[in-house]
Amino acid sequence: MKILVAIKQVPLRDSPLHANAAGKWIDDGGLSFEVNEPDAYALEAGLQLKEQHGGEVVVLCAGPERAGQTIREALAKGADRAIHIAADNLEALDTLGSAKLLAAAAETEKADLILTGLQSDDVGAGQTGVVMAELLGMPHSTIIMHAEVKAGGIRVKRELENGWFQHIEMPLPAVLTIQSGSSKLRYATLMGIKKAKTKEVRRLTPAELGGLPAAVASIEKIYTPRKNKQTQIFEGDAKTAAAQLIEKLKFEARVI
Amino acid sequence: MSVLAVLEQSGGQWHRTSWETLAASQQLAAALGQPVEAAVIGTGIHVLAAEASARKLAKVWAIEHDLLDVYTADGYTAALEQLLRKAQPSLVLFPHTYQVRDFAPKLATRFSQVLVSDVIAARSDGGALTLVRQYFQGKLNGDVKVTGDGPVFASLQAGAWRADALENGPTAATVETFVPELSAAQIRQKPEPPFREAARAVDLTQAGIIVSVGRGIKEQANIAVVEDLARALGAELAASRPICDAGWLPMERQVGSSGQTVAPKMYVAVGISGAIQHLVGMKGAKTIVAINKDPNAPIFEVADYGIVGDLFEVVPALAEAARKAKG
Numbered sequence: 125m126k127i128l129v130a131i132k133q134v135p136l137r138d139s140p141l142h143a144n145a146a147g148k149w150i151d152d153g154g155l156s157f158e159v160n161e162p163d164a165y166a167l168e169a170g171l172q173l174k175e176q177h178g179g180e181v182v183v184l185c186a187g188p189e190r191a192g193q194t195i196r197e198a199l200a201k202g203a204d205r206a207i208h209i210a211a212d213n214l215e216a217l218d219t220l221g222s223a224k225l226l227a228a229a230a231e232t233e234k235a236d237l238i239l240t241g242l243q244s245d246d247v248g249a250g251q252t253g254v255v256m257a258e259l260l261g262m263p264h265s266t267i268i269m270h271a272e273v274k275a276g277g278i279r280v281k282r283e284l285e286n287g288w289f290q291h292i293e294m295p296l297p298a299v300l301t302i303q304s305g306s307s308k309l310r311y312a313t314l315m316g317i318k319k320a321k322t323k324e325v326r327r328l329t330p331a332e333l334g335g336l337p338a339a340v341a342s343i344e345k346i347y348t349p350r351k352n353k354q355t356q357i358f359e360g361d362a363k364t365a366a367a368q369l370i371e372k373l374k375f376e377a378r379v380i
Numbered sequence: 381m382s383v384l385a386v387l388e389q390s391g392g393q394w395h396r397t398s399w400e401t402l403a404a405s406q407q408l409a410a411a412l413g414q415p416v417e418a419a420v421i422g423t424g425i426h427v428l429a430a431e432a433s434a435r436k437l438a439k440v441w442a443i444e445h446d447l448l449d450v451y452t453a454d455g456y457t458a459a460l461e462q463l464l465r466k467a468q469p470s471l472v473l474f475p476h477t478y479q480v481r482d483f484a485p486k487l488a489t490r491f492s493q494v495l496v497s498d499v500i501a502a503r504s505d506g507g508a509l510t511l512v513r514q515y516f517q518g519k520l521n522g523d524v525k526v527t528g529d530g531p532v533f534a535s536l537q538a539g540a541w542r543a544d545a546l547e548n549g550p551t552a553a554t555v556e557t558f559v560p561e562l563s564a565a566q567i568r569q570k571p572e573p574p575f576r577e578a579a580r581a582v583d584l585t586q587a588g589i590i591v592s593v594g595r596g597i598k599e600q601a602n603i604a605v606v607e608d609l610a611r612a613l614g615a616e617l618a619a620s621r622p623i624c625d626a627g628w629l630p631m632e633r634q635v636g637s638s639g640q641t642v643a644p645k646m647y648v649a650v651g652i653s654g655a656i657q658h659l660v661g662m663k664g665a666k667t668i669v670a671i672n673k674d675p676n677a678p679i680f681e682v683a684d685y686g687i688v689g690d691l692f693e694v695v696p697a698l699a700e701a702a703r704k705a706k707g
C-alpha cells in the first residue's frame with residue numbers, strides 16, 4: 125500500500141519565542157527546528173504499516189528551504205521518498221490554505237492512506253488532516269492511537285476524552301491524524317542516514333499546485349499573554365526559595 | 381443572521397462545556413446585536429432540546445435522525461451543513477471537544493471557511509469580531525480576524541467562558557425539529573462502542589496532595605527525585621502525558637483531558653509547561669504550586685505559588701524543607 129505522511133517542521137521545543145517586526149508571527153531567525161512531535165508518530169505509524177503490508181511511505185512537507193533537513197531525517201528513518209512544497213511565506217496561510225496545497229500535492233500520488241499528526245506544536249489548529257480529507261473526498265478519523273489494515277478498509281483506535289477509546293472502521297483511501305505517544309519512535313540508523321542522501325525529494329512550488337490560496341482567517345497580532353493571575357514567586361538560591369515556599373504552604377495556604 | 385451554539389451530547393448526557401458555549405453565544409450575540417439559537421444533534425433528543433429551550437435564546441434546533449444516534453464525522457457534518465444552509469447564522473460556536481475537533485474543520489471547509497479552534501476570548505469592535513487563540517501550546521496568544529462569505533466558525537476552549545454566566549429566558553424558546561436528509565451509504569465511519577483500557581488501580585481524585593511530574597524531568601531515572609518530594613509531602617505521584625507515553629509512569633497516573641481530572645487541596649507541578657490539555661485536568665486544585673525554569677511557562681498562569689529555577693536543585697531542597705516543617 126502507498127502511505128503518504130504529511131509532516132511539518134516547527135521550532136525546537138522550549139525555544140525562546142518573540143513576535144517578529146510585523147507582529148504577525150514569531151521571529152524565527154536564530155531558532156533551531158525539529159519535526160512536529162505528533163507528525164513523528166504519524167511517520168512511525170506509516171513505517172510500521174509498510175513493514176506489515178509492504179508498499180511505500182512518501183513524506184509530504186510544505187515549508188521553507190530549511191524544512192529539507194526534517195525531510196532528510198524522515199527519509200533516514202525509512203521513508204522511501206519525499207515531496208517538498210518549497211515556499212517561504214507559508215505562515216501567512218490559514219489551515220484551509222495549507223490543506224489545499226497539501227491536498228493538491230497528494231492528488232498527484234493517489235495514496236491508499238494519508239497520515240499526519242493530530243496538531244502542530246506551533247499553530248495547534250488540529251485541522252490539516254481533517255480538511256485534507258474533505259478536499260480529497262476521503263473519510264477520516266482523528267486522535268488515532270493505532271491503525272490496522274483489514275479487508276476493505278482500516279480499523280482504528282481513536283482516543284476519546286477522560287481515558288476512553290473507541291474503534292472505528294472505514295474504507296480506504298482515508299486520512300488519519302495520529303496522536304503522540306501512540307507507539308515508540310525509532311531512531312535513524314547510520315545506514316538509514318547514508319541511504320537518505322540518495323532518496324528522491326520531488327520539489328513542488330505553490331504555483332504548480334494552483335497558487336497560494338488567500339487566507340480567510342489571519343493573525344492580526346501575536347503576543348506574549350498578559351498574566352492575570354497573581355503568582356507568588358520565590359527567588360534566590362534553591363534552599364532559600366524552598367524554605368520560603370514551604371513556610372507559605374504551611375502558614376498561609378495551610379496545606380501541609 | 382444569528383449566533384448558533386452547537387451543543388454536544390452523547391447518549392442523552394450533555395457534555396459539560398456545552399453550557400459554556402451557550403453562555404459565550406449569549407454574550408457575543410448581545411455584542412453583535414443578533415439573536416442566539418442552539419442546535420442539539422441526535423436521536424430522541426426532545427428532552428435535551430426542551431432543557432436547552434429554558435435558556436435565554438430565540439430558538440432551539442433539534443436535529444433528529446436515526447443515523448445520528450451515535451456520532452460520526454460524516455453524519456454530523458452532513459446534518460449540520462444542511463441546518464446551516466437553512467438557518468444562515470453569522471457565527472457558529474462549538475465547545476472545543478475531541479468530537480468537535482473531528483468534524484468541525486470538515487464542516488467549515490464546506491463553507492470555504494476555517495474553524496478558529498480552541499478560542500480563549502472574543503470581542504466585537506462595532507460588529508467586527510476578533511477571536512483570541514493560543515499558539516505554541518499557550519506560550520503566545522494571537523488575535524485572529526476572519527473574512528470570507530460564509531459564517532464564522534469557532535470552537536471555544538474549556539473553561540474560557542463560565543457556564544454560570546448562562547441566562548435563562550423569561551419563557552421557553554421554540555424548539556424546531558430539523559430532519560436532515562441522510563443515507564447510511566454516505567456515512568463511511570463505522571464506530572464501535574467506547575471502552576476503557578483497564579480498571580484504574582490508582583484513583584487520583586481521592587488524593588489530598590498531588591505532586592506531578594512533566595517532561596522537564598528528562599529521564600526516567602530522575603523520577604526518583606520527584607517521588608521523594610511526594611513522600612515528604614505525603615502526596616500521590618502523577619504526571620503529564622509525555623511521561624506516561626514514555627512508560628516512565630503508568631497511564632493511570634496521567635492528569636489531563638485524556639487522563640484524570642483532579643481537584644486536590646494542593647497540586648505541585650514539576651517541570652510541566654501547562655498546556656491546556658494538562659490544565660483542564662488540574663486547575664480545580666485549591667492551591668497550585670509550579671516549579672519551572674521558564675518564567676513564561678503557561679503553568680504560572682494558574683499557579684498560586686511558584687519557584688522559577690532548575691527542578692534538580694529546587695525539588696530536593698523542597699523535600700528537605702517539607703520534612704523539617706512537618707517535624
Ligand SMILES: Cc1cc2nc3c(=O)[nH]c(=O)nc-3n(C[C@H](O)[C@H](O)[C@H](O)COP(=O)(O)OP(=O)(O)OC[C@H]3O[C@@H](n4cnc5c(N)ncnc54)[C@H](O)[C@@H]3O)c2cc1C
Binds near residue numbers: 595639691
Ligand atoms: C488530544 C490531546 C490530548 C492530550 N491529553 C493530555 C493529557 O491528558 N495530559 C497531559 O498532560 N497532556 C496531554 N496532552 C499533551 C499536551 O498538549 C502537552 O504536550 C503536554 O501536557 C506537555 O507535557 P509537559 O508539560 O510535561 O512537557 P513540556 O511541554 O515539554 O514542558 C516541559 C517543561 O519543563 C520545563 N523544564 C525543563 N527542564 C527543567 C528543569 N531542569 N527545571 C525546571 N523546569 C524544567 C520547561 O521549561 C517546560 O515548561 C494532550 C494533547 C492532545 C493534542
